Amino acid sequence: MQSFLNTFKEFLYLFTELSVLFIAISFLVSIINQKYEGIFKKQLAGDKISSYFKAIFLGALTPFCSCSTIPLLRAFLEAKVKLSIALAYLFTSPLINPIIFSMLFVTFGLKLSLIYVVFLIFLIFIISFVFSKFKEYSFLKHIPKNTKSSIFTQSAHNPSNFIFKQKSCCANTQDKSKNITINYKELFKESLKNYKKLLPYIVVAVFIGAFIHGFIPQEILQKYLNGNEILSIALAAFLGIFLYLRVETIIPIGLALLQMGISQGVIMSFLITGAGCSLPELVLLKQMFKMKFLFLFVMIILGVAISFGIFINLI
Template identity: 35%
Template sequence: MPSFLLEFLKLTFELIGLFFVISFLVGVGQFFINPKSKIFTFSRNNKFLSASCGALLGGVTPFCSCSTIPLFVGFVKSKAPFSTSIAFLLASPIINPAILTLMGVFFGIKTAILYGLCTFIFAVLFGLVLEKFGFEKEIYDISITGGKEESQMWSELTGTFGMRLKTVIQTSIFNSLLLLRKVFPYLLVGTAIGALIHGLLPVSVVQKVAGIPAWFSVPAAALIGIPLYIRTETIIPMATVLQSVGLGPGVLVSLMIGGGGASLPEVSLLSSIFTKKMLAAFLISVFTVACATGFIFNSLLG
């Protein structure tokens, strides 16, 4: 069997298995995490705590724009602190258990922890900064329909414990399969490209790219990623191959955050909520997070 096909099948089965299991666990967890809980709006004087709660919720919620945007709008309309809402919006597409698990499997626990810490801290920081400069006034008062409806909470389910548990498991399995169906083409594309790179890309080409100074290659990767529709889960298998032939970790993580944090579908939806000033601030925030995390990765792991 050709090495390309072997590599493709190996990556595909690994990603599908991990993606489904983690998605299922996240789905179960959502029955016990209430975005309207007082902890997310606790003490408006404690901005750091509020923003941290927003980023934390973003790190465990579904990782696609159709779910992120309606939840963000829900935060805004419920009068949650603006820093909480922005921290959630920044964190949700680029941090989740699936991404961290995949990074741990492919790159090691140290890399996954560093990625999680950097993206979480920067999401909180930019949530605080944008609130400090009054960007909450740059959001239109409109609602978005067509997104995923808010999930029921465990406390809202009826019946015996066994019946409620059955509902949670069935719903989580259904939602995991539905999400897997949506991202499956992107996973296939990512694994196919990764397998092709592994078998066909001349090492000398990647080594030349790796030789470009980090001060240029890291922000360039972020700029390239922002207009693209890159799911972070998709690019991880490609990144492992690129790193193995010499591409720096900072460039890879910058591309991942740029593409995952500001995909075209998400920006399109946000343009109906944000003024041009706010949309520009959001894109600059994603770009800055991508660059800063990339430079940190180069410094500590390069």
């Protein structure tokens, strides 16, 4: 009975947190996008190397869990930011942020924290850049265009060119940024509308996370993560995906495992998959991406986690 109560409380907590974050982030992004005439498109445009690092930097500044990255990812895609650059943000946000770095520094020290950040930035850049060599439609489902709050419209002469769409009938085309009137009520309604579209996915995702959190005891982790180093690292990576844990939870668990004699490589492998990929996140991503991408996404996170775990144990 206690497990059911814990699961229900966790469900309410996660559902409220994710719902508020989704609506708030969508609303904020719409305001920023209108106020600054498509800042995401401007700053993250094209295939420039700097665009990838800007996306990584933005991801590193946003302390979101794997599920909470979805609203901003969706905003990028609706603003026609290239998929490969949007993925740089998606991979970075749950894995590198001030909270993670601070907790890693306190728990494992400066050396491991810096290695973790540099290693992940390098791999995320390489992986995201590789995605630029593939056609986006092979991974993406149709992303509905936000017709009310989006500020991009296609040029009739060239559908691939997106131009600013001024809503005011008396707009001064010479200086658009000074004449923009933001309809906050309309933007908020549009954020709620987008939230309702994702609501079934959010409910399923949160239920999975709450169930796993309430019914899988931490003793299982401690029991199976000792033994052969490489096998333990791989097992830890797989467990991280199936256990929906926020980083604030994972790192204290990691400290407990470290005190039990489990290697840093195993712990870091577990941390990367636990923070960077989860069943609830995959449920949310399925609304935007094809199964081919979801499979690749899981394999990439597993590969990054296992390679970093082995790397840490070798140095």
